[in-house]
Amino acid sequence: MKIIEPHVHMIARTVQDYERMARMHTVAICEPAFWAGYDRTSPAAFHDYFTHISEFEPTRAAQFLIQHYCWVCINPKEAEDVGFSREVISFIPEFLSKPTVLGLGEIGLHKSTANEMTIFEEQVELALKYDQLIWIHTPHLDDKLYGTRKMLEYLSGHGGVNPDRVMFDHMEEHTLPLVLDKGFWGAMTVYPVTKNSPHRVIDAIERFGTGKLIVDASGDWGPSDPATLHDTLFEMRRRGHAESDVEDIFYNNPCRFLGQGGKFKLKPTR
Amino acid sequence: MNSPKSAPELLDMFYLHMRSALLETAAAFDRIQAAEGADAIWRDRRMEKLRQAASCIQNDEPERARRILESLSLEDPSA
Numbered sequence: 001m002k003i004i005e006p007h008v009h010m011i012a013r014t015v016q017d018y019e020r021m022a023r024m025h026t027v028a029i030c031e032p033a034f035w036a037g038y039d040r041t042s043p044a045a046f047h048d049y050f051t052h053i054s055e056f057e058p059t060r061a062a063q064f065l066i067q068h069y070c071w072v073c074i075n076p077k078e079a080e081d082v083g084f085s086r087e088v089i090s091f092i093p094e095f096l097s098k099p100t101v102l103g104l105g106e107i108g109l110h111k112s113t114a115n116e117m118t119i120f121e122e123q124v125e126l127a128l129k130y131d132q133l134i135w136i137h138t139p140h141l142d143d144k145l146y147g148t149r150k151m152l153e154y155l156s157g158h159g160g161v162n163p164d165r166v167m168f169d170h171m172e173e174h175t176l177p178l179v180l181d182k183g184f185w186g187a188m189t190v191y192p193v194t195k196n197s198p199h200r201v202i203d204a205i206e207r208f209g210t211g212k213l214i215v216d217a218s219g220d221w222g223p224s225d226p227a228t229l230h231d232t233l234f235e236m237r238r239r240g241h242a243e244s245d246v247e248d249i250f251y252n253n254p255c256r257f258l259g260q261g262g263k264f265k266l267k268p269t270r
Numbered sequence: 271m272n273s274p275k276s277a278p279e280l281l282d283m284f285y286l287h288m289r290s291a292l293l294e295t296a297a298a299f300d301r302i303q304a305a306e307g308a309d310a311i312w313r314d315r316r317m318e319k320l321r322q323a324a325s326c327i328q329n330d331e332p333e334r335a336r337r338i339l340e341s342l343s344l345e346d347p348s349a
Binding site: 206 | 284
């Protein structure tokens, strides 16, 4: 079975991770734009970052027969400075026409401040203006429920947002049903400590089904591991699920969501 | 979609994991309680929330993971 990693920050990973993913049958990965582990000192640093993930990283992935796609945005951890954020937003459109850029992401909230919300709304409008898919970062840990509800309320009341074209990432047991009930997609992130375990992800699949749900590993600069995606796939098999359901979660559903933008080349098997 | 595994099968699969996770949490409480400054930290919001969350496991109501996550959630993180 082929596997898609829908969320990994390869700029922070070594070439050995590409090797490992290739050996574990990963055929495509997506890199949302996010915080670098430190705050950038100028908007120009974001221009360099977007260039890196849209031009250089695909060449690194291609050495391992992996298709690399990315998302661009001003991330919520650096969106508190509205003026700074708007400078970054001003050059996002030049990247949206690149062949491996899938849309706006990962936009969202961090501490759910008024300024973060302003920039979130402006990037939603930018996505709608350019007919782009949206990938949403929901806050971590104790801030998650409040921030998810706030973004859901905004998007559901917007009137112009198609929930089929929006992915809410980093879902857990308390936020996933809220997102699915409103017709949006949900992604569950597997992390060694701070997010979901493979066990909990499969529990959620058993409860909510395979309809609009995907899984990612979110490898980045902190304690994380792209192989946790494959650990979760193994856990789904260990729990006795049909191979067609496993394939839906780890290959077909990412194809179905990402394929809506017209740039993602892989197609569902059924 | 329901779990293809029966409850006895799942208990066999997860008993040691559950036992280990409970022991790790209990040992961490002991570690903190035995350390200098424990009296003050026992009233730390995080410790209170964790003790409250632990009580979710004891009763027979389902959706314990959701209830624990909700009990740990902040009303308004920006406040």
